[in-house]
Amino acid sequence: MFQIVKEPIDVSRVIEAVVDRNAGAIVTFIGTVRELTKGKKTLYLEYEAYESMAQKKLEQIGAEIKQQFPNAKVAIVHRIGRLEITDAAVVIAVSTPHRADAYEANRYAIERIKEMVPIWKKEHWEDGSLWIGNQQETISYEKGIPKEMKS
C-alpha cells in the first residue's frame, strides 16, 4: 500500500497491509503535526504533492527496502491538504521476521521520504506563513540529484 490521500489516515489499515505470517515484528511510524517549532506556534499545516510522482517515489522506497530486507512488507500513506495540530501526516508500517530489521527499514523509509518524495509543507502561524524547505538557502541541488539507492 503506497498512497497519497486527502482524508485522515486510518492507521489500522496501514498496519493491516503489512501483516504477514512470517513476520515477527511490525514497526509503525506516525508523523504528526507539531504545534511548536523553535518556540513558534503553528496554527495548521498545508501539504501539497506532485501526486503522480510522489506515489511512484513511495513505491520506489518500498522496492529499495525489499532489496535490503527481502522479507519485509512495507506500507506508506501520506496525507496532503490542510492538517491540524496532532493530525497524522504520514504513516509507515514495516513488517519483517525480526524486529531490528523492521526498525531499521522504517527509519530508512521516513528519511527517504524527506529527501526524494515531491511533497511540500507550508506552515501557517498567526503572523504569516512559509513553505518549508530551504529557508536558510542551505540546500543546493546543483551538485546532483538525490541518489537513487543508498548502500
Add this chain to the structure above:
Amino acid sequence: MIRILFFAQLKEQLNKKEMTLPYQEITVKQLRERLEKEYSLPALSSVLFAINEEFAAEDDIIRDGDVVALIPPMSGG
C-alpha cells in the same frame, strides 16, 4: 512543446500551476538558465527538475512532449 509544472512556493510566486514552452530539445541546464533569464523566474539553484516524473541531471535532454516539473526543496514527512 514542453509542459512545465510548478509547485509550492514557485506556484504561488508565479501565480500559475504550469506553462508550455515551444522547445523541441533542450537540456535541463539550458532550460534552467532560460527560465531565469528570459521568463524571469526566481533563482532556481535550489530547484530540482524532473522529466516525466523522474529526477533529471543537468545534462539530461528534455524533448518535445515531455512534462517537466520544477521541484523546490521537499518537506514531506
